[in-house]
Amino acid sequence: xSSKHGEEGLSLDADVIYKDGxxxxxxxxxxxxxxxxxxxxxxxxxxxxxxxxxxxxxxPRMCFDxxxxxxxMKFFGIRQGRECYCAPYFHDVSKGGEGVCNSPCEGDSKExxxxxxxxxxxxxxxxxxS
Numbered sequence: 319x320s321s322k323h324g325e326e327g328l329s330l331d332a333d334v335i336y337k338d339g340x341x342x343x344x345x346x347x348x349x350x351x352x353x354x355x356x357x358x359x360x361x362x363x364x365x366x367x368x369x370x371x372x373x374x375x376x377x378p379r380m381c382f383d384x385x386x387x388x389x390x391m392k393f394f395g396i397r398q399g400r401e402c403y404c405a406p407y408f409h410d411v412s413k414g415g416e417g418v419c420n421s422p423c424e425g426d427s428k429e430x431x432x433x434x435x436x437x438x439x440x441x442x443x444x445x446x447x448s
Contacts, residue, residue, distance in 0.1 A: 337386035337442035339379070340394070344431070344439040345419035346410040348395055356391060358384050358402035376400040377425030378440060386442055395437035400424050408439050 350408035362384055374380065376396060381407070385394040385404035394404045399421035416435045423431035433437045 321348060332391075334385055336389045336391075337382075337444050338381045338411045340440045341387075342378075342406070342438065343393075343441045344410065345430075345436050346408065346439060347406070347412045347435055348418050348437045349409040349411040350407060350438060353359045354406055356388060356404040357384070358404075367415060375424035376402055376431065377423045377439070378429060378431070378438070382440065382442065391442070393441055394437060395432065396423065397421075397432035398434065399431045408437075412436070423448045428433045 333407055341364045358381060359372065362371045376389060376399065377395065378394075379398055381394050381402035381404075384402065385391050390406050391404035392406055393408050395408065396402050396404065400423075417433045419430045419435050419436050419438045421431055423429040
């Protein structure tokens with residue numbers, strides 16, 4: 319194996335990290351297109367139908383760890399305490415009265431991970447020292 323730089327024995331192409339941090343930005347009804355989203359449940363195991371990852375309790379860090387490996391994704395959202403998805407952007411269509419982000423994260427009950435209609439939304443960033 320060789321890396322992009324030609325060093326023997328290394329492969330830097332697997333598990334490339336494009337983001338090294340995240341911050342909570344909103345609790346909104348996200349109308350970003352389904353086709354633009356990448357869902358944890360459908361893609362976390364790669365080509366395997368089921369894996370241990372799907373049975374771990376969701377929390378923002380787990381969703382981030384999945385999404386940060388996809389260069390085109392800039393945000394991630396979590397709904398109903400467990401439904402993680404990545405998106406290149408989010409489209410806020412909240413008008414008020416659509417509910418709140420009051421679903422505790424499965425993996426950390428002190429954190430809220432969306433609600434029935436709204437997503438807890440997070441922006442991902444790269445500080446460049448990772």
